[in-house]
Amino acid sequence: MAEPLVAWTALSPALLLGVTGLALLLVDTARPKSRSNTSMAVVSAVGALASLAVTVWFVVAGTGSAATGGAITLFAEAVKVDTMALFFTAIFASVTALVVVAAHDYFHDHDNPAAFYSLTLFAATGMALLAVANSLAVVFVALEMVSLPSYALVAFLKTNRGSVEAGLKYFLVGALSSAVFLFGISLVYAATGSLIFADVAAGMESVGSLAGVAGVGIVMIIGGVAFKTASVPFHFWAPEAYEGAPAPVSAFLSSASKAAGFVIAFRVFTEAFPLGVSLSADINWVLAFGILAAVTMTLGNFAAAVQEEVKRMLAYSSIGHAGYALIGLAALSADAPGNGAVMGAAMAHLLVYGFMNTGAFLFVVMAERWGIGRTFEDYAGLARRAPVACTAMAVFMFSLAGLPPFAGFFSKYFLFLGAIDNGFVWLAALGAVNSVVSLYYYSRVVKAMFLDDPASAGALDALDVRPTALYAAVVFAAVATVLLLPGFGPIIETAQSAASLLF
């Protein structure tokens, strides 16, 4: 399939997610008596997997790629489907599928899980829309489409004080940062007179005396991006929200929502504010991202090392990984040939991270389902009763740390290599030091599960519950993390060729 018969079919991954969400809502409203957790979960998983299948088919067929006539633009250029958009949509759809399958067991005794499934799919629709945005207006609308369901999802357990508190804090920081982001867009509009990326870039070239206005606007847009990706300085909602939220929601936010933040960052800053043009207007956003990346990865990893609760440790680790992925923007330099390589490596890292981090949070879902505690000590001896799940968790931990036999090693390796090739040795060195620190706290989980003795003889009786769907999701994520190792070649090639088109 070189070109879709009707242009809007290029949006079918996003449409599939949205239609599935609407269908769930419709069925739940029209037939509230017949609501069944299992059928809802199956329908959402099928919707997400169908979206994933279409996305992968589009990537393989080359929809929107340079070989088949270039990116497909729709709606007066407000939306652009290209390989990069499809790449990120694949991340969102896979994480959504894993999360809804796991949620089936998490919400087994919840009285109305339908809202959870439809909100998750609506947020995923917003993410898929973010990936194809070609206008700052679409970016903002899609960003709100991701944020609003996410606030409700974090506060989903309405009678649980932790969940409500987490929802409140997420909402407070989110509403503030989206207002800041919007004001940034308005300043960029004031300076350039357009919202379409290409026209903003053209306007930046003749920005003249309004360069200051545009600069303040760009700084505010960086703030909005930092919130969505959970980077410094808008990171402090993340540990609270991830800890208090229902664990499937934490998995969804820390993997898919973070990747959504990066897709807008990559697009806006390469297409709307190209590096050369920005530098000639004295707006050095690369330096800003360099500082943010360095501070974010250091803060995330060192804070994770002192945590006592596994879920909170994973929250800080996800901040650290946001720092690594920011290297994709921080290690750019004007007209350098390696720009596409480093940004593509960051995209590949986000894909691998999507599987390994979702898997790690899904293991926490399983621990919550078993009803064992939240600290490292509570995980002691789990491997004796649940060897398969614990092996999967060990795979996630070592892959997150970036140890050689797992996919996380390759994605980090290409990322740091790209940074070095572009002359940012200090960023790569800092990333390597942080990875060493991260090995300490990741291996604490593995040590607790495999080496430590359980606190008491009856401590593991709770493990007699066998949540089948959850097991399947965790094992699938682990298999994907391992299989991404032999499959990494085509992925990194796709990502790097998609990214190099942006420069």
Add this chain to the structure above:
Amino acid sequence: MVPPQWYLFLAAAVFCIGLFGILTRRDALYFLMSVELMMNAANINFVAFAFYYGDLTGQVFALFVIALAAAEVAIGIGIILVLYRNFGEIDVTVPTEMRW
């Protein structure tokens, strides 16, 4: 015609009032109102510069923003409602179940 930089000053002033409200008020409802102010400050920019450039994009986008702000308030009120049911207050500094 009023020169465009005055609109920028007006918008920046409204934005700062909203930001000040967020930083000083502890009541969640005041927080919502302050966020509304900040978003409307952006709307001033959009409308003023749409007029200045003779381009409709900004005006249309301002309408979108008004709708999105309403949606955000709807979610916010919902969260504040469950906050009140669980904690008996809508002071944003009260919920401290988790250490910050």
